[in-house]
Amino acid sequence: MGTEQTGGDAMEQARRAFDAGADGSSQTAANVAALQQQVADLMAERDAAIARAEKAEAGGKKAKAKVAELPAEKKPRTLKAIDDDKALDRDALKAAIAGAETVEIAFVGKGDREVAGSQPQAIEGEVWKDHPRGLMLDQPVTLHGPAQGGAAYQVAGYALIVDGKPVARTMRSEPLMIAPGQTVKLENDIHF
Incomplete structure (x- = not known):
């Protein structure tokens, strides 16, 4: 058996x-x-x-849209391009943003460095809308040039930083020159 x-x-x-x-x-x-x-x-x-x-x-739930200036980093961060195989698509970006404690946009100069003296922007709430390239910030961002007598700087692109980690970067077609004492308002310009 x-x-x-x-x-x-x-x-x-x-x-x-x-x-x-x-x-x-x-x-x-x-x-x-x-x-x-x-x-x-x-x-x-x-x-x-x-x-x-x-x-x-x-x-x-709808959170109030808020874009606020953060203090400039003491040492500009390295914000390299995101490899294609690690790049997040629109839905993954939305999920990363929704689950994040902190979301900020940093300004990239020529090369892979954050623009020295530029003020990153803290991003909160319903501030993103769909765009053919992914997501676009639909709130204005104001950039302030250095104090009179300081050197102008160029903004060549933007980096999206989620919980302290760069997750997306996009470069402008033409760098934007910010002169001493100048204030520039960016609208419908930042997308990832």
């Missing part, structure tokens, strides 16, 4: 295994501790998933 076990045989074998470990052995305690750790890990995963879902749900 082979080596098949009946349900009763399996139960008897399980009972014997339980009885063998029921004497307070460290093996049983280790098994219990391992199971308790698995339960704790699963509960932590569940709690994190609930928190993400609540944040996404709250993000889906």
Whole structure:
């Protein structure tokens, strides 16, 4: 008849295994501790998933649009182009922005460096709209030139920074010169 076990045989074998470990052995305690750790890990995963879902749900509600200047970085950041295989499409950008703690736009000079002295912009709420190239900022951004006597600078492009990490970069067709004392308002110009 082979080596098949009946349900009763399996139960008897399980009972014997339980009885063998029921004497307070460290093996049983280790098994219990391992199971308790698995339960704790699963509960932590569940709690994190609930928190993400609540944040996404709250993000889906209309938040007031806000663009605000941040202090200039003490040391200009390197903001390299994003490799094509790592570039986010429109939906991925929307998801990254919706789930982010902080979103900012930095101004890129010629090369891969942030424009020294430029003020990044903090971005909050419903400020993005679909654009043929991806997403476009639909709120105005104001750039201030350096103080009188300072050197002019050029804005060659923009970098989108989500939770401190550059996720997108786009370059302007023509760099924008910002002269000392000048104020420039950008509208419908920033897209990723």
